[in-house]
Amino acid sequence: MRIETAETLKEYAASLRDGRPGGLRFRVLVSMGTCGIAAGTTPVLEALREEISARGLGESVEVVETGCMGLCHSEPTVEVEDLGSGTSRLFGNLDVSQAASLADMVSGSPGALVPMVRDWYYPEFESNERGCSQARIVLRNSGRIQPERIDEYILVDGYQALARAITSMTPAEVIGVIRASGLRGRGGGGFPTGTKWQFAAERTSDEKYVICNADEGDPGAFMDRAVLEGDPHSVLEAMAIAGYAIGSRNGIIYIRAEYPLAIHRLEVAIAQAREKGLLGDRLLGTDFGFDIELKYGAGAFVCGEETALIHSIEGKRGEPTFKPPFPAIAGLWGKPTIVNNVETFANVCAILRRGAEWFRGIGTEKSPGTKVFALAGKISRVGLIEVPMGMPLRQIIFGVGGGIRDGKEFKAVQTGGPSGGCIRPDYLDTPIDYETLRALGSMMGSGGMIVMDEDDCMVNVAKFFLEFTLDESCGKCTPCRVGNKRLHEMLEAICNGKATAETLSKLRTLALIVKDTSLCGLGQTSPNPVLSTLQYFAEEYRAHVEEKRCPAGVCARLITYVITDKCVGCTLCARNCPVGCISGERREQHSIDQDACIKCGVCYETCKFHAIEKR
Amino acid sequence: MACSACAAPASLLEAFPEKRAALEAYLSSLPIGDDRERNRGLLIQSLHRAQGLFGYLPEEVQRLVADRLRLHLSEVYGVVSFYSFFTDKPVGRYRINVCMGTACFVRGAGKVLDEFKRYLSVGEGETTPDGKFTLGALRCVGACSLAPVVMVNGFVHGNVTPKRVADIIEQCD
Amino acid sequence: MVHLTINGLPVSVEDDATILQAARTLGIRIPTLCHFELDCFEVEHRMGSCRVCVVEVQGRPNLAPACCTPVAPGMVVQTNSIRATNARRTVLDLILSDHPKECLTCPINGSCELQALAGNLKLTRVNYEGEMSHYPMDVSSESIVRNLDKCIMCRRCETACNDMQTVGILSGVRRGFEVVVAPTMEKPLSETKCVFCGQCVAACPTGALTAVVRVDDVWAALNDESKRVIVQTAPAVRVALGEGFDLDPGTISTGKMVTALRRLGFEGVFDTDFAADLTIMEEATEFIERLHKGENLPILTSCCPGWVKFFEHQFPDLIYMPSSAKSPQQMFGAVAKTYYARKMGIDPKDLVVVSAMPCLCKKYEASRKEFGRDGYRDVDIVISTRELIYMLNEAGIVFQQLEEGRFDDPLGESTGAGVIFGASGGVVEAALRTAADWLTGEDLPRVDFAAVRGMQGTKEATVTIGDLDVRAAVVSGLGNARRLLERIRAGTADYHIIEIMACPGGCINGGGQPFIHGNTDILEKRMEAIYRADAGLPVRKSHQNPSIQKLYREFLGEPGSERARELLHTGYTPRQNI
Ligand SMILES: Cc1cc2nc3c(=O)[nH]c(=O)nc-3n(C[C@H](O)[C@H](O)[C@H](O)COP(=O)(O)O)c2cc1C
Ligand code: SF4
Ligand code: SF4
Ligand code: SF4
Ligand code: SF4
Numbered sequence A: 001m002r003i004e005t006a007e008t009l010k011e012y013a014a015s016l017r018d019g020r021p022g023g024l025r026f027r028v029l030v031s032m033g034t035c036g037i038a039a040g041t042t043p044v045l046e047a048l049r050e051e052i053s054a055r056g057l058g059e060s061v062e063v064v065e066t067g068c069m070g071l072c073h074s075e076p077t078v079e080v081e082d083l084g085s086g087t088s089r090l091f092g093n094l095d096v097s098q099a100a101s102l103a104d105m106v107s108g109s110p111g112a113l114v115p116m117v118r119d120w121y122y123p124e125f126e127s128n129e130r131g132c133s134q135a136r137i138v139l140r141n142s143g144r145i146q147p148e149r150i151d152e153y154i155l156v157d158g159y160q161a162l163a164r165a166i167t168s169m170t171p172a173e174v175i176g177v178i179r180a181s182g183l184r185g186r187g188g189g190g191f192p193t194g195t196k197w198q199f200a201a202e203r204t205s206d207e208k209y210v211i212c213n214a215d216e217g218d219p220g221a222f223m224d225r226a227v228l229e230g231d232p233h234s235v236l237e238a239m240a241i242a243g244y245a246i247g248s249r250n251g252i253i254y255i256r257a258e259y260p261l262a263i264h265r266l267e268v269a270i271a272q273a274r275e276k277g278l279l280g281d282r283l284l285g286t287d288f289g290f291d292i293e294l295k296y297g298a299g300a301f302v303c304g305e306e307t308a309l310i311h312s313i314e315g316k317r318g319e320p321t322f323k324p325p326f327p328a329i330a331g332l333w334g335k336p337t338i339v340n341n342v343e344t345f346a347n348v349c350a351i352l353r354r355g356a357e358w359f360r361g362i363g364t365e366k367s368p369g370t371k372v373f374a375l376a377g378k379i380s381r382v383g384l385i386e387v388p389m390g391m392p393l394r395q396i397i398f399g400v401g402g403g404i405r406d407g408k409e410f411k412a413v414q415t416g417g418p419s420g421g422c423i424r425p426d427y428l429d430t431p432i433d434y435e436t437l438r439a440l441g442s443m444m445g446s447g448g449m450i451v452m453d454e455d456d457c458m459v460n461v462a463k464f465f466l467e468f469t470l471d472e473s474c475g476k477c478t479p480c481r482v483g484n485k486r487l488h489e490m491l492e493a494i495c496n497g498k499a500t501a502e503t504l505s506k507l508r509t510l511a512l513i514v515k516d517t518s519l520c521g522l523g524q525t526s527p528n529p530v531l532s533t534l535q536y537f538a539e540e541y542r543a544h545v546e547e548k549r550c551p552a553g554v555c556a557r558l559i560t561y562v563i564t565d566k567c568v569g570c571t572l573c574a575r576n577c578p579v580g581c582i583s584g585e586r587r588e589q590h591s592i593d594q595d596a597c598i599k600c601g602v603c604y605e606t607c608k609f610h611a612i613e614k615r
Numbered sequence B: 001m002a003c004s005a006c007a008a009p010a011s012l013l014e015a016f017p018e019k020r021a022a023l024e025a026y027l028s029s030l031p032i033g034d035d036r037e038r039n040r041g042l043l044i045q046s047l048h049r050a051q052g053l054f055g056y057l058p059e060e061v062q063r064l065v066a067d068r069l070r071l072h073l074s075e076v077y078g079v080v081s082f083y084s085f086f087t088d089k090p091v092g093r094y095r096i097n098v099c100m101g102t103a104c105f106v107r108g109a110g111k112v113l114d115e116f117k118r119y120l121s122v123g124e125g126e127t128t129p130d131g132k133f134t135l136g137a138l139r140c141v142g143a144c145s146l147a148p149v150v151m152v153n154g155f156v157h158g159n160v161t162p163k164r165v166a167d168i169i170e171q172c173d
Numbered sequence C: 001m002v003h004l005t006i007n008g009l010p011v012s013v014e015d016d017a018t019i020l021q022a023a024r025t026l027g028i029r030i031p032t033l034c035h036f037e038l039d040c041f042e043v044e045h046r047m048g049s050c051r052v053c054v055v056e057v058q059g060r061p062n063l064a065p066a067c068c069t070p071v072a073p074g075m076v077v078q079t080n081s082i083r084a085t086n087a088r089r090t091v092l093d094l095i096l097s098d099h100p101k102e103c104l105t106c107p108i109n110g111s112c113e114l115q116a117l118a119g120n121l122k123l124t125r126v127n128y129e130g131e132m133s134h135y136p137m138d139v140s141s142e143s144i145v146r147n148l149d150k151c152i153m154c155r156r157c158e159t160a161c162n163d164m165q166t167v168g169i170l171s172g173v174r175r176g177f178e179v180v181v182a183p184t185m186e187k188p189l190s191e192t193k194c195v196f197c198g199q200c201v202a203a204c205p206t207g208a209l210t211a212v213v214r215v216d217d218v219w220a221a222l223n224d225e226s227k228r229v230i231v232q233t234a235p236a237v238r239v240a241l242g243e244g245f246d247l248d249p250g251t252i253s254t255g256k257m258v259t260a261l262r263r264l265g266f267e268g269v270f271d272t273d274f275a276a277d278l279t280i281m282e283e284a285t286e287f288i289e290r291l292h293k294g295e296n297l298p299i300l301t302s303c304c305p306g307w308v309k310f311f312e313h314q315f316p317d318l319i320y321m322p323s324s325a326k327s328p329q330q331m332f333g334a335v336a337k338t339y340y341a342r343k344m345g346i347d348p349k350d351l352v353v354v355s356a357m358p359c360l361c362k363k364y365e366a367s368r369k370e371f372g373r374d375g376y377r378d379v380d381i382v383i384s385t386r387e388l389i390y391m392l393n394e395a396g397i398v399f400q401q402l403e404e405g406r407f408d409d410p411l412g413e414s415t416g417a418g419v420i421f422g423a424s425g426g427v428v429e430a431a432l433r434t435a436a437d438w439l440t441g442e443d444l445p446r447v448d449f450a451a452v453r454g455m456q457g458t459k460e461a462t463v464t465i466g467d468l469d470v471r472a473a474v475v476s477g478l479g480n481a482r483r484l485l486e487r488i489r490a491g492t493a494d495y496h497i498i499e500i501m502a503c504p505g506g507c508i509n510g511g512g513q514p515f516i517h518g519n520t521d522i523l524e525k526r527m528e529a530i531y532r533a534d535a536g537l538p539v540r541k542s543h544q545n546p547s548i549q550k551l552y553r554e555f556l557g558e559p560g561s562e563r564a565r566e567l568l569h570t571g572y573t574p575r576q577n578i
């Protein structure tokens, strides 16, 4: 059924609200993002469904499969909404056996499960009275609606922003609001979104394109996936608004093929939006038409770079080209094109609904709004968080993130993915936004935050990122193709104990030149992990080079495993050594054949008597 | 190119007429025109479809796609070889991919990958001679909370340690 | 106009100029490697990938590549700041760190752009040594050697092959440090639809793509007592050879060339132009025949083997259109090994025919299996203009000092019509000169058809011959050929005769000519020299060549006779589009 006017959209939303079955008392939201499914949510969901139907609760309880709630550390996760009281409770780390308790709860009995504390608020319709550190704008619907049902999106004011834009605002006014909001690109660069739209709007052209960059290549970042899986319509709606603003009727979402569930949900969402007349010709009775097509990536990080992305859509090798011309002037098929990140788009509808001032009230002056971060690594509460810009790193890691796992010592946090840098504990009080991170030699990037502890070797981490760059460089320009190779070789030499003091100075010089001369953002930032570790962890480099020692005990060539006299001869290590290089009689001290040892560390981890030492 | 080891048929297209038909039908459904540039825009999705059908993209399949889109085979090959998702070599029945994303890396994925390499005696991107396993690495499947993560034909194993490698391989059958 | 300053000097340039172009107007040289332009063919390769041209632009966080950064009002550029020069040296260092430094034994020692750059920057050692890329050499073809260890990924060859020629066999393969430019599916060149035009070789700044060199074989033949060795020289060689000896581009060195070849020891020094006249006899006959019958029109010329191979692979449906006449090189070979050998009492198996050609494809052409009989080849060894220069240098011949010589008889006499085969438009012009006389039965005074001359890729002319308006088209460069052929396929091209040459501008720009390194003025001068040579000859119509008339009288009979068909005509084979 098509929705023909903005009025009917309002009426339709209201009818959905009133149309809820009278007997419905509870909604049970089950987090079914890729991560939730991987953590084993499906059996919990099935068990829950069985319990509910077995108890005949079908009328009063609705089980909703939502996208990701961001609580990776507590998957499988379920939220129970009590429609009567308007309250809701969150439960984490569930297993099949707890389905019954959940069912108890929605049958009215108190239930034996202990709920988790929700530490975020929804700025659009809640004020932060409870002093929550997180604020959800981008993730406002993710985990709260069933993404495969457009009606659920319409229920939460979906498509109202689009309706307002195209029926009561001029394109210039739309751009005006976005500019005034100060929204900056969340894809990493932080370029003002309104300005980008303005450039494209000023061009006259028979065709223009709105591209959503859903390539999300940074390893350790998964917020775009979460948005697309959990709230796909918010991106579709925002793209249509962007189309109206710049005068384009063609939208394209470039999504990485590694995200099958997000692709599926987008396909469903696009089909439903078309059916409702919210995509296609003559939206809501206006002359404005907009449609969206999906294009798939094929495993190339560099295709996140906008010119490479455009080439990829054009069916070419994903090699970036020099800018200018910028895509806003000559992009896809040579036509004016805007490329925006998923998270950027996910902010747009909220801004249009609540206004630029409201948005500016959150975050910092130069970087208004929130930022979604993916916390991973050695942190206790792994997951997706959304916090106002300007929050100090310490609060993110030790507050929201719950500190370091297993009581270890915090060593560094890596932000900005392969383009970013490693930040040392003494900078933890920096309030983060685009500029402060850059000043620390790192980047906002797409918002991955990898936390490292005392067991991580920073030289090895730098090497890891360069390996990534080597794999993902398109190979077009000399500094990135050959320069990064050389940087990597030098880091290998350092990790293998073959480096000299000269290596260190060459490493730094070359890293700076690769940054200065590379063609695209990949090469211009790929030395950042090297430079920042060189700057902040110089001691560690020196230990590798001068003392041939890896302080964190990671670099295999620089460590040996030795069995000490604490050994009781239990043979456990010998039985577990994958290459069988540990020998010794039962109840006698064992020894390791150092030539055969592959330094896998299995013995070290297996020995219950801490008889094996790393040297 | 008949390979005696795995007794692959001489021509994949001949051996699987129904897959060929499916690919041709897909290609026929595309808005292919005289403008080579625009046709090229259909290339990557066509390759996805073709690889989905045949499992990999041998020369004859790339040629079929090239001919239908009126592109040079060299361009198609240039694209296939650029994107790590595409492969022109047959893959094993079990595709083992160790996540080497940052989160998995700092939690020890490197050692897991090494152990797979050692256990299967193949390198990254290689297939065991019996055609059973193809070992690979990928970057972040977004299940970082379960790091290190190993995907076997789309099934995610979480919190993998080198010790569990043998188990995972044994489970394949 | 945009005003900016470079190294403190003010300069005003066109709005769409680059920093590189602006610097040039000030006499400031910025080194380049990947950048490649052929003005007169509108080829512009702005990769911005080698990064040796980086300069400092005030207010920009990163260095900017001069070759593709557009100027902007008020821009302040420093080309030689310490930051820029350090970066440039380091980039060169990186290139060399992945490059075999074998200049002394490199086929393009002395004409390599990378070598020249290293010479200019005077890098005294490579700081960042490390792993080098290594690929097997591709020596599969008769024409081109690929040694990708020396490739610097400038991708100029790709632009030449894919954009200019639209042959489309080169592509970047893989990525990162493993990236390389390779033919289709990384096959050997000989297994692809490469037409061996050699435009990629001409574009390559390094020794990664070079010609197959047959100099040693020529020396061996010349020193083999049992062999009788003769040579033919193509029209475009004489207007470019002098460049190898520091003569001005556009110098006509026919006489010195003949003397030089005789000094090398060839017992007959002949002219491919003679065979070009012969080609006209056969082709014009075929053309008139088709005109009379009104079928199979337009007739397409067939004297360029690159173009022949192109349609065999990519337009097999039009295979009936080209004339069946062989190219001049192969006509020469066939006549030399039959008529000439018989006349001189030589067993054709003992006669070695060497060709000096502007072309790399002629090497391949000579090896096509149909060109020979009774176990011998019609043309035995083909060398390019560049190889001829190597030989003369090796033989210690001081070219400038040579006296003017004359070609030998009977295969040395030629007309102006034969000479102009060397430039795009020449074949059609020569054919029209003869066809017009034949159709009207007169000796018409008009010999110049200016409309088909010049560097443009596509030219047309309508020539009134008697009561017939003959519509002719001339294209050079296979990209232009493709566009015309597509029109023919679509039925929207209405011509009687079409000349097609694979190389843009014709053979004067062949893949075997001295390198022009992007300076297309040199091509203009070569072309102009061709028409000067034509104008200076007493006889300018092929059918009036006395030696040709004698050849028909003594040996071939009539044009199109059975013997002529056997020796001077050929057929074409559809080939795979790979
Ligand atoms: C190597 C490289 C990878 C990138 N990857 C992504 C990506 O995965 N997702 C993204 O949105 N932007 C990515 N970007 C940034 C884009 O080029 C572009 O700036 C961004 O999509 C613009 O959107 P925004 O203004 O909304 O941030 C990448 C940039 C570079 C240089
Ligand atoms: S910097 Fe790297 S990824 Fe970017 S163009 Fe150069 S080689 Fe390609
Ligand atoms: S480190 Fe690994 S290989 Fe070495 S002894 Fe221990 S278990 Fe064996
Ligand atoms: S596991 Fe520990 S105690 Fe047991 S044999 Fe090995 S080193 Fe000795
Ligand atoms: S390609 Fe150039 S630089 Fe390289 S070895 Fe040959 S002459 Fe020297």
Ligand code: SF4
Residues within 6 Å of the ligand: C104
């Ligand atoms: S330039 Fe140097 S390396 Fe080359 S031949 Fe002369 S001395 Fe030898």
Ligand code: SF4
Residues within 6 Å of the ligand: C144, C160, C161, C162, C165, C167, C168, C169, C170, C193, C194, C195, C196, C197, C198, C199, C200, C201
């Ligand atoms: S010789 Fe001609 S056809 Fe062959 S690769 Fe070079 S440019 Fe292409």
Ligand code: SF4
Residues within 6 Å of the ligand: C150, C151, C152, C153, C154, C155, C156, C157, C158, C181, C200, C203, C204, C205, C206, C208, C209
């Ligand atoms: S082969 Fe030559 S022209 Fe082609 S990319 Fe390599 S160096 Fe450049």
Ligand code: SF4
Residues within 6 Å of the ligand: C196, C197, C303, C304, C305, C306, C307, C358, C359, C360, C361, C362, C501, C502, C503, C506, C507, C508, C509, C510, C511
């Ligand atoms: S145009 Fe001349 S030089 Fe070029 S391929 Fe043809 S015959 Fe050879």
Ligand code: FES
Residues within 6 Å of the ligand: A031, A033, A034, A035, A036, A068, A069, A070, A071, A072, A073, A075, A222, A226, A383, A384, B142, B145
């Ligand atoms: S819960 Fe989905 S990303 Fe973790």
Ligand code: FES
Residues within 6 Å of the ligand: A219, A220, A221, B099, B100, B101, B102, B103, B104, B105, B139, B140, B141, B142, B143, B144, B145, B147, B148, B149
């Ligand atoms: S880094 Fe392995 S799943 Fe994200």
Ligand code: FES
Residues within 6 Å of the ligand: C031, C032, C033, C034, C035, C047, C048, C049, C050, C051, C052, C053, C054, C065, C066, C067, C068
């Ligand atoms: S010449 Fe400018 S980047 Fe190569």
